[in-house]
Amino acid sequence: MNEHNRPHTSTEGTSMKTREASGPSKMTARSLWENLKDQSASELIIENLIRLSGISVIVVVTLIFFFLLREGSAAFLDIPLRQLFGSRWYPIEGLFGLWPLMVGSFWVTIGAVVIAVPLGLTTAIYLGEIAPLWQREILKPFIEVLAGIPSIVLGFLGWVALAPIIQNLGAPSGLTAFTGSFILAYMSLPTIISITEDALYAVPKEYRDGSLALGATQWQTIWRVVLPAARSGIVMAIMLGIGRAIGETMAVMLVTGNAANIPEFGFGALFQPIRTMTATIAAEMGEVAQGSLHYNVLFGIGIVLFVVTSGINLLATRLVGGRGKRRPGGRL
C-alpha cells in the first residue's frame, strides 16, 4: 500500500489535509515512523470493530429479552397464574388461558419430530454412507431446494393438497395438528439431514476400516461404530430440527385449524384442529390495543416460547458437551 492513497488515521484532520495536498511525500525517516504508527493504529481499529460487532450481538439479545419482559411481564403479574395456565383462551371475555396453546404447540412439534427424525437420519445415512457418488450429486441439490422453499408455500401446499387427504381419512377437518406436523417435518428435514451428514462425514475412515477388517458388515459398521461416534452431532441435528419446528409460524397458522381448544389426550389428538403459541401471536397481534392486557399476554406467550427454545438449546449443549470430550471425530 502506498503512503499517499491511504487515510492517515493516527494524525489529526488538519495535518491529514496538508499531507494530501502535498501529494506523495518523500520517504523520510519521519514518514516511515508515521507509517508504522498508522499500521498499528489500523490494527487497533479493526480489532475494536470486531469487538464492537461481537458485543452488539450480545447487547441486542439482551435488549430483546428485556423488551419481552417489559411488555409481557404484566401478563404474569396481573393475571392469577391459575387462570393464566388455565384451559380457556377467550381474550374477548378476558380469559387468557395459555394451556390450550401450549398443548397445541406440543402436539404439532412432537408429531413433526416423530416424522422428521427417522426420515432425516435414514436419509443422511443413505447419503453419507451408502449412496454412490452420482446419486449423492443428484440428491443433495434437491435437499437444498427443500431448505429454500418459503414456509408459506409449504403451508399453502398443506392447505391445498394435504388437508383434503386427511379429511378423507376420517378426521373431522383436514386442518389438524397432524397436517401441521407433516408440513413442519418437511421444513425441518433439510436441517436434520445436512447436520447429521456433516457429523457422519467427520467420523474418521479409520473407524470404518477397523470395523470392516474385523468382519463386520456395512450395516453393522454403520450401526455400531459410525453412528455412536457421530452421536453428539446427531443429537445437535435433532435439537436444531425441533427448534425449527417450535418456532415456525406461518405454515402452522394455515393448516392447523386455529382452534384454541385442548385436544383429548392420546393419538387422536393429532387429528384435531389446534392452535399453536406462535400462530396465536401472529393472528392476534394486529387486532389488540397497544398496552392492553391482551397485548401483554401475547408478549407473555413470547416469553414462554423464548424459555422453551432456550431450554432446548441448553439441553442440546449439555448432551453434546458432556460425554463427547475425548472424541476426535463426529463432533461439530
Place this chain on the structure above:
Amino acid sequence: MNKIEVRNFSFFYGDFQALSGLNLPIRKNQITALIGPSGCGKSTFLRCLNRMNDTIDGTRAEGEILLDEQDVYAPDVDVVDLRHRVGMVFQRPNPFPQSIYNNVAFGPRILGTTSSGEDLDEIVKESLKSAALWNEVKHRLQEPALALNPGQQQRLCIARTIAVKPEVILMDEPCSALDPVATLRVEELMRQLAEAYTIVIVTHNMQQAARASDWTGFFWLGKLVEFNKTGDLFTYPKEDLTESYITGRQG
C-alpha cells in the same frame, strides 16, 4: 506349509496398475515381512489379502490369491467371512471411540459367537492377555480406549483382532506411529503370536524386518523383486536392486 499362495497376481486402481504378476508363498505360523519404498505397492498387496481394497471404487484384480487352496477373489467368496479369517492391524492405531472392553468385544459380538456375558468376559481377558495389555488395563476396562497411549492403543487393536480368532493377521506398518519402546513391545508380541497365527507385516523399517521376520519380500514399483528367508535376503541379496535398497543407496 503355505497358508497363502499368491499366483500371478495383478491389481489395478482404474487404469493404473499398482501390482503386476506377483508370485509368493506365505508360510503358516511364520512372519512374512514386505519391504520397499513408499508407493511400491506393498500396502496395496496387503490390503488385497483380506480384500480391504474393495472399499475403494474402480479397483480390479487379476490372478489368484489362494487361502487354504481357495481363491479369495473367487465370486462365491463371502468377504465378511474372509475378513473373519484374515484380520488386520492398521498403520495408525484406530480403536473405536468406545470403552476398552467394548473394543475387544466388538468382533465376538458382531459374530454372535458368544451367548453369555461370562464367555465374552473370558474372550476379552484372553485377547488382552495375548496382546500383552491385560496387566495395564485390567482395572479400567470401562474407560475410553482413546485415553490409552498410542502404543497401548495399537496393542488394543491387536487384541481386538485376536478376539475374532483369525487364522492370518495382516499388519500395515503397525509401529510407524509408535516410539521405540512401544515398537519393541509390539515386535516381541508378534513373535509370540506367530506360534498361533500366520503374520504378514508391511514395514518401512528394514531393521524391523530383519529383526522380527522369518521371510522377507522386497517390492519395487509394483513388482516383487526378491523373496527369501529374511537372513539370506539381508546378507546375500541375489538382485542388485535389493542390495542397493537394503544398503541405503537406492530408494
